[in-house]
Amino acid sequence: MSANLPTTLEAAPYLDVSDPAFSIRSAEVMQAREQSWFARTPYGIAVLRYAEVNQLIRDQRLRQGSYAWPAHNNATGSFADWWMRMLLSQEGADHSRLRRLANPAFAPKLVKKLMPDFQQIADELIDGFIAKGSCEFVSEFAEPYATQVICLLLGLPRSEWRGLADLAVEMGLALGVTFKRDEARINAATDKLFGYARQAVSALKANGLGEDFLSSLVRANEENKEALSDQELFDMIVLAIFGGIDTTRNQISLAMDTFLQHPAQWELLGNDPELARAAVEEVMRVRPTVTWVTREALEDFEYQGLQIKRGTTIHLFSQSAGSDPRAFENAEFDITAKRQPHFGFGAGAHHCIGHFIARGDMTAALALLAQRVKHPVLAGEAEWLPDSGNTGATRLPIRFDAVARA
Numbered sequence: 001m002s003a004n005l006p007t008t009l010e011a012a013p014y015l016d017v018s019d020p021a022f023s024i025r026s027a028e029v030m031q032a033r034e035q036s037w038f039a040r041t042p043y044g045i046a047v048l049r050y051a052e053v054n055q056l057i058r059d060q061r062l063r064q065g066s067y068a069w070p071a072h073n074n075a076t077g078s079f080a081d082w083w084m085r086m087l088l089s090q091e092g093a094d095h096s097r098l099r100r101l102a103n104p105a106f107a108p109k110l111v112k113k114l115m116p117d118f119q120q121i122a123d124e125l126i127d128g129f130i131a132k133g134s135c136e137f138v139s140e141f142a143e144p145y146a147t148q149v150i151c152l153l154l155g156l157p158r159s160e161w162r163g164l165a166d167l168a169v170e171m172g173l174a175l176g177v178t179f180k181r182d183e184a185r186i187n188a189a190t191d192k193l194f195g196y197a198r199q200a201v202s203a204l205k206a207n208g209l210g211e212d213f214l215s216s217l218v219r220a221n222e223e224n225k226e227a228l229s230d231q232e233l234f235d236m237i238v239l240a241i242f243g244g245i246d247t248t249r250n251q252i253s254l255a256m257d258t259f260l261q262h263p264a265q266w267e268l269l270g271n272d273p274e275l276a277r278a279a280v281e282e283v284m285r286v287r288p289t290v291t292w293v294t295r296e297a298l299e300d301f302e303y304q305g306l307q308i309k310r311g312t313t314i315h316l317f318s319q320s321a322g323s324d325p326r327a328f329e330n331a332e333f334d335i336t337a338k339r340q341p342h343f344g345f346g347a348g349a350h351h352c353i354g355h356f357i358a359r360g361d362m363t364a365a366l367a368l369l370a371q372r373v374k375h376p377v378l379a380g381e382a383e384w385l386p387d388s389g390n391t392g393a394t395r396l397p398i399r400f401d402a403v404a405r406a
Contacts, residue, residue, distance in 0.1 A: 008306070009040055017315070018042045020177055023387040024291040024319045033320050037304065043072060044313030046292070050327035050340070052304070053316045057293065058348035061301050063091050065294035065313050073179040077187035078194075079171065086235045088350065099353060101228045102236055105216035106353050111360035114152070118364035121148045121158070123405055126372050134379055134399040138253050141369070142393075146248035149361045150241050153213040154200040167193050168245035175246075175390045190238070197237040213240075240354065248358055250289035250385070250392025251344075252365055255279070257393060258287050259370075260378055262333050269335060269370040276367035279335040280359055284322075284344030286333050289392050291319040293346050318343035376400040 013032035016022055018041075023029070032039045033048040040046075047053050056062060067089035070080035083089060087098045125145055129135035147161040147168070156164075170189035173182040201218060209215040214237070221233040228236075259266040269275050297312040308314070322342050323331045330337070345352035352358070380397035 009045070012036050012045070013039045015039045015041050015046055017046065017388055018177055020386050024317065024391070025387060029317070029320055033324065038306065041315065044315065045308075046315040046317050048317050048320045048324075050321040050324040053318065053321040053343060054347070056295065056303070056314060057316050057343060057346065059295075061297060061299055062295035062314060063298050064088060064350045065296035065315075068296065068313070069179070069294075070174075075174070075179055075183050075186075077183060077190075079174050079183075079186045079190040082190060082194075082235060082238060083174075085231070086239050087353065088239070095350075097227065098232065098236070101220040102217065102353055104220075105213045106356055108356050110213060110216075111356045114357075115360060115364055117152055118149060118361045119368060121145060121152070122365045122368045126368060127405065130372060130402045130404075133402050134397070137256050137396040137398050138249070138393050139395075141365075142249045142252040142256070142396075143245075145252065145361075145365055146245050149248065149357075150244045153240065153244070153357070154196075154237070155204055155207075155212065155214055156196070156200055160196075164193075164196060164241065165245060165249075167196075168242055168249075171242055172246045172390065176386060177389070193238050193241055194234055196241065197234045200237065201233070243352075243354060244357070246390065247289050248361060250390060251284065251358070252362060253393035253396055254287040254289055254391070255283040255362070255366060256369075256376070256396060256398070257382065258283050258333060260376060260398070263375065263377075265333060265335055266370055266376065267374075269366065270374060273367040273371060275335050276363045276370070277359070279366050280362045281339065281342060282333060282335045282337070285339060285342035286322060286331075288318050288322065288342065288344035289390055290344060290346075291388055291391055292317045293343065293350075316343065318346075372403045372405065373398075374401040374403055 013035050015029060015032060029048070037049045037052045038045050038047050047056055067084060070083055087095065087102065090098060122145060125141050129140050135141065143165050144161055147165040148158045150164060151158045151161055167189045170185050171193060173179065174186045179186070200214060204214055204218055209219055217233060217236055221228045221230065269279050292315045295314045295316065297308050297310050297314065300310050301308055325331060327340055345355040376398045377400070378397065379399040382393055382397070383395035384393055385391045
């Protein structure tokens with residue numbers, strides 16, 4: 001065992017992830033990663049290196065751990081209830097059942113069919129600001145794009161995007177360290193989002209089922225309500241709305257910020273749109289919006305000499321794993337490099353079910369942006385969510401040289 005691998009909690013570095021000022025990308029985290037493969041936190045332990053994250057994220061002695069997040073915050077109400085019921089928080093047979101029923105709605109063939117729609121949404125949004133040579137990227141592109149994609153999936157008018165986006169922001173407060181303080185706002189937004197889910201299902205049933213995302217879920221419910229109950233159907237739709245808006249908006253804003261710091265890479269992408277798919281993967285390696293995923297120990301066990309007790313919360317730091325020099329000899333941002341898989345969508349049994357859709361819509365967005373928004377630079381002060389948990393920009397003003405639509 002290497003001398004720099006402490007095998008007791010007391011010997012490990014400490015990271016206060018509960019501090020709103022804590023940054024997942026800080027020198028403190030990088031130093032901890034060099035000292036040890038894990039650190040202590042107020043919420044259990046954090047795993048910092050690629051190899052250990054890669055092993056533990058698939059370890060069957062661990063269950064998905066963020067189900068306990070509302071309890072960590074002593075939170076109650078409609079968000080906490082939904083969080084405990086939804087796919088992400090289920091294990092074993094229930095998780096397998098829900099995932100199997102939902103899989104057809106998230107299939108690659110659906111995404112391929114939707115790519116022209118994704119491109120149309122992106123082009124129309126770019127048309128709205130391209131002549132100015134500047135924009136506030138989050139409010140004028142990332143947020144309406146992510147939300148209009150969800151409207152498309154649910155068969156809702158794209159004009160509904162503003163209301164949905166606002167609810168996703170309010171609901172997203174639950175993923176931060178101010179969850180308890182914002183509980184009333186979070187629960188109110190959750191209730192309204194369930195209203196949207198019911199509205200979408202009612203409209204679809206009135207118009208007849210098709211071969212689209214929402215029809216696939218509703219068909220599974222209608223064919224066997226014991227397999228997918230009404231409650232589980234609405235829970236799944238709310239997860240698709242919330243997860244799709246919140247993570248895609250944040251990830252696209254993180255992508256633009258990353259490219260602002262690497263202008264030569266943006267030029268490469270603009271000259272070769274085929275690199276867009278690789279660009280999505282590379283952005284998610286270096287700047288994932290989901291900066292860590294959580295597991296909980298189902299039993300007592302030993303890992304690399306560390307005694308892990310049943311019930312221990314284990315945070316797998318996808319952010320620090322993605323830049324670990326032990327796994328990436330040259331970890332600098334490079335959309336042409338061949339890389340090991342990142343953990344931006346998780347891995348194992350709880351690998352993000354919507355990853356095909358997210359990869360598809362972000363690929364379409366980055367390809368078109370890089371072709372039409374040339375030489376972007378920051379044009380004012382950016383504003384950010386806390387740099388941990390689920391992160392992203394809330395304001396990102398840019399200016400650029402414009403190119404007309406092809």
